[in-house]
Amino acid sequence: TDVTVLAILLDYNLYSFTIMERFQTFSAKLASWHTSLRRKIKFTNRNWNLPLLIPLGVCGFIFFREFLVYFVWSLLWPSMTCGIIRELQSVLLVASPRILGESSETWFARWSDDRYLRRSFAAAVRHVKPDLIIFLGDLMNEGSLANDEEYQRYFERFKEIFQLDYIPASKTVFLPGDSDIGRDLIITDQRKKRFKHHFRSPTVQSLANIQIIQVDRLQQSLPPSSLDSNWTRIVVSQSPLLAAPDTFSAKVLQGLRPHAIVSAQDYTDMSPEDEALVQFSGDVTTGKRLTV
Numbered sequence: 001t002d003v004t005v006l007a008i009l010l011d012y013n014l015y016s017f018t019i020m021e022r023f024q025t026f027s028a029k030l031a032s033w034h035t036s037l038r039r040k041i042k043f044t045n046r047n048w049n050l051p052l053l054i055p056l057g058v059c060g061f062i063f064f065r066e067f068l069v070y071f072v073w074s075l076l077w078p079s080m081t082c083g084i085i086r087e088l089q090s091v092l093l094v095a096s097p098r099i100l101g102e103s104s105e106t107w108f109a110r111w112s113d114d115r116y117l118r119r120s121f122a123a124a125v126r127h128v129k130p131d132l133i134i135f136l137g138d139l140m141n142e143g144s145l146a147n148d149e150e151y152q153r154y155f156e157r158f159k160e161i162f163q164l165d166y167i168p169a170s171k172t173v174f175l176p177g178d179s180d181i182g183r184d185l186i187i188t189d190q191r192k193k194r195f196k197h198h199f200r201s202p203t204v205q206s207l208a209n210i211q212i213i214q215v216d217r218l219q220q221s222l223p224p225s226s227l228d229s230n231w232t233r234i235v236v237s238q239s240p241l242l243a244a245p246d247t248f249s250a251k252v253l254q255g256l257r258p259h260a261i262v263s264a265q266d267y268t269d270m271s272p273e274d275e276a277l278v279q280f281s282g283d284v285t286t287g288k289r290l291t292v
Helices: 019-040 050-074 107-128 148-161 189-198 247-256
Strands: 002-009 088-095 132-135 172-174 204-207 210-214 232-237 260-263 289-291
Touching (some): 088 107, 107 148, 148 189, 232 247
Parallel strands (some): 002 088, 132 172, 210 232, 232 260
Antiparallel strands (some): 204 210
């Protein structure tokens, strides 16, 4: 079975703007547009109505930025066709949505960011029509810091943003990330249980003849998996497994023998000498490591 994957990065750090930043950007563009228009066009009361033209321009700008831009960008996304193959299994990857927390952001920033995530995700779902949606960790920006009441509110917001009430549970996979259960903080059993209680998904998900296998580098855990040659095994992880290989990476590669590994982004600072990434290679059938 062939798999088509569209990875969409929903990172609030890249797309979330404050009120002042949006206002300044809009004001600069409007001033530039107005100056250029005055130079090129000779306005007369008979042919042009400037007080009417400015509101129309403002409305057009807002309509494009808030509605039309999602449609325009979706036209540039990769096609979901794969040659003459008709029966495909499509997977949508959502990396680090990180919905904003209540302690560090204003209500307007949370509202604006939630709306952006909701519309971007809806556009991605319409385009991909996924058979499976995988959330690759870092679901909440302050999940590991929240008390139970805050966590429940974050979860309700997450469900509303990604329309989880309308997506079958069998079509979603949730991985815990640094901001969900802690990285710099101690990863407690309470944080792990709370995440599993709210975001329930199997550690091994079957899709046609494909096994989607969750591994957790933070907790150094991986599930048992059949090494049946009839299955194509894809490992999914919040943290990259091959950027800085260790004993856990070797354990995953030799124990699960994945045909592919999909990971979200890593926030670890790297020095220039670390830019040459070290990677394992080995025999998928035997699990024997050939080179490092």
